[in-house]
Structure formats: C-alpha cells, structure tokens
Amino acid sequence: xxxxxxxxxxxxxxxxxxxxxxxxxxxxxxxxxxxxxxxxxxxxxxxxxxxxxxxxxxxxxxxxxxxxxxxxxxxxxxxxxxxxxxxxxxxxxxxxxxxxxxxxxxxxxxxxxxxxxxxxxxxxxxxxxxxxxxxxxxxxxxxxxxxxxxxxxxxxxxxxxxxxxxxxxxxxxxxxxxxxxxxxxxxxxxxxxxxxxxxxxxxxxxxxxxxxxxxxxxxxxxxxxxxxxxxxxxxxxxxxxxxxxxxxxxxxxxxxxxxxxxxxxxxxxxxxxxxxxxxxxxxxxxxxxxxxxxxxxxxxxxxxxxxxxxxxxxxx
Numbered sequence: 001x002x003x004x005x006x007x008x009x010x011x012x013x014x015x016x017x018x019x020x021x022x023x024x025x026x027x028x029x030x031x032x033x034x035x036x037x038x039x040x041x042x043x044x045x046x047x048x049x050x051x052x053x054x055x056x057x058x059x060x061x062x063x064x065x066x067x068x069x070x071x072x073x074x075x076x077x078x079x080x081x082x083x084x085x086x087x088x089x090x091x092x093x094x095x096x097x098x099x100x101x102x103x104x105x106x107x108x109x110x111x112x113x114x115x116x117x118x119x120x121x122x123x124x125x126x127x128x129x130x131x132x133x134x135x136x137x138x139x140x141x142x143x144x145x146x147x148x149x150x151x152x153x154x155x156x157x158x159x160x161x162x163x164x165x166x167x168x169x170x171x172x173x174x175x176x177x178x179x180x181x182x183x184x185x186x187x188x189x190x191x192x193x194x195x196x197x198x199x200x201x202x203x204x205x206x207x208x209x210x211x212x213x214x215x216x217x218x219x220x221x222x223x224x225x226x227x228x229x230x231x232x233x234x235x236x237x238x239x240x241x242x243x244x245x246x247x248x249x250x251x252x253x254x255x256x257x258x259x260x261x262x263x264x265x266x267x268x269x270x271x272x273x274x275x276x277x278x279x280x281x282x283x284x285x286x287x288x289x290x291x292x293x294x295x296x297x298x299x300x301x302x303x304x305x306x307x308x309x310x311x312x313x314x315x316x
Contacts, residue, residue, distance in 0.1 A: 012054065015045055020062040026086050027066050027079055035089050042093030052094060059087050108291035109219065120178045130170050134163055172197045179225065187221040188213050191228055191246060202236045210248040216255065220312055223288045224248075224257050230284055231259040231308050239263025239306065253314055260307040268300040285310070 019041055026034035045055055067079045138160065145156050182190035188210045195206035215221070228246055235241050241263030248257050282298070285308075289296055292312050300306030 012050065012058075015041065015048075015050060016058055016061070019058045020065060023059070023062045023083065023086055024066045027082050030082055035086070038086050038089035039093055042090035045090075046093050046097045052091065055090060055094075056087075059083070059090070104290070108287060112219070112223070112288065112291050122177060131167070134167050134170075137163055172201075182221060182225055186213070186215045187224055188248065190221075190225055191248075194225070194229060194232070195244075195246065198232050198236065204236065204241065205243040206232070206246065207244070208246045208248075212248070212250055217314070220255060220292060220314070223292050223294075223312070224255070224310070227285050227288055227310055228257065228259060235259070235261045235263065239265075241305065250314075251311070255312045255314060257310045257312075258307060260305065262305045265300045265302050265304045265306050267302060268298050268306070 022034060022037040022041060025031075026038065042055070063079070063083045067076070067083075141156050141160060141163075145153050148156065179190045179193060181193050188208065192208045195208050198204060199206045216224075232244065235244055239261045241261035244259065244261045246257070246259050248255070250256075282296075285296060288294075289310065289312070293315070294310060294312035296311070297309045298306065299309070
C-alpha cells in the first residue's frame, strides 16, 4: 500500500487545525462568516485531493473535541444540528467539484466526437483527393513514356514505383486515421489491422490477444483504438523494443487493455512524479480516458520494458 506523502500529511494537519477552529467558532456563534469559512475549508480540501472520508473523520474528531464540555439535552441537540449544517457547507464544495467534473466529461465527449468527425473528413480527403492526383500522375507518365528513350523509360518506371509506394502509405495512413474496419467489424479486427501496419513500417513484432470478440459501445471502441495507436507510437519513438503485446479482456463489467513492450524501459516513478507525462505522450491518453471515466497505470523499469494498463467501465 502506498504511504501518504509528507505534503499530503502536512495538508491534513493544517486542515485539521483550521477545521477544529472553524467548527468551534460556528458552534458558539453560528454566523454566516463561519459558514463561509466552512465552504472555503471544503474548497481547499478538494483542491488538495483530500477525500470525503477524511473530511468526515476530521469533522467527527473536531465535533468530539468541541462538544466535550457540552451538557444538557438542548445543548447537545443544538450542537448536532449546527455541526450538520457546517459539514453540509464543507461538502458543498465537493458537490460543486463533482458537477464541474461531470460537465467536463460531457465536454470532452463532445470534443472527441467533433475531432473524430474531422479526422474522418481528413481520411476521406487523403484517400479520395490524393488518390485522384496519383492517378493523374500515372496517366501523365504513361503519356510521356510513349515517345521516350529507353533511359527515360527506366527513370520513369522508377518514378512509378515511388508513386506506388506513396499510394500504399497514403492508403495505410487513411485507414489508420479512420479505420473502416472498426466501424464494420469492431475493435479487435481494427487493432489487428493497426498492428499489421505498424509492424510492417517499423519492423516490430506486434501481437494482439483478446479474450472476447463482442462489440463494445462505439465511444469505447474508438477511444481504445486511439489509445493503443498512441501507445504504439510511443513504443516506436522511445522504447527501442523488438516485440509488443496488446491484450484485451473483460474484468467485472470493465474493459482492460494493456500494451506491453520489451524495450529499454524507464524509471516510471521518477518520470510520473514530475511533469513527465507530457514527454511520454500520455496527455492525449488521459484526456480520452477522462471522457470515458477510465483510468490508466504505467509500469516500467530501466532495461525491463514497459506496460500500459487502461481500464474503462462499461456503463450505460
């Protein structure tokens, strides 16, 4: 179990002292200013990632201390009523945070949908318009070749071969931008097609394993496809790996996807403890998972490869 950091412990100690003082003041005077202090306490605790259970524990401890000298039924009932009001005001900051998070999730989903539509348009542009230009180039070369010398024909044949290679790369790029196989057949075949394309270009052994082949919600399929795509890009850029294994499985109403490589690895704890997520290309993955209410973990050690594990709940 991970031990709480010294900064988190210091934050809790500071919050404990402020909470006891503010609650004690409200139990004595019950002013609006004290309630404003309660809200500010909640906002500060939320910003420092202090959990609700920690807040409840602080509240009980502060209430016990503040009411230790209270006697009489009436006074006890008053303390209970006022402490409940104080706690509600503290937790209202958490409720506002929850609503803001829910709004951001909706916004992220909408943004992802807009981006996917734009990617789809770009994919069609690459496939159709660039394809038409290549066809025109082939026709122009064929026209020139008719009256050309053998030397010129040989050079033009070399150009034709380059055009064929460009066509193949554009076709693959178009499919990866917006894989029709994802819409038609689902996530597993789409990942297999992606792995095949990356493997050919990068001479990298990529294996896709799945314990299921059912269709998933479209947003989940597209999100996982993009996440694996980004993870494979990271591997080819940084890992110096020879083999990669992509795994998919269902775990208690959730989808778990892993990307495991045998590359040089890195010190995951050191990198993720600073602002290293940007360098690892994990910002995009975080944003996609935020829209899907998913989480991820990175496990790696120098010389032992690395593993990305993504978990997404399958809600309605």
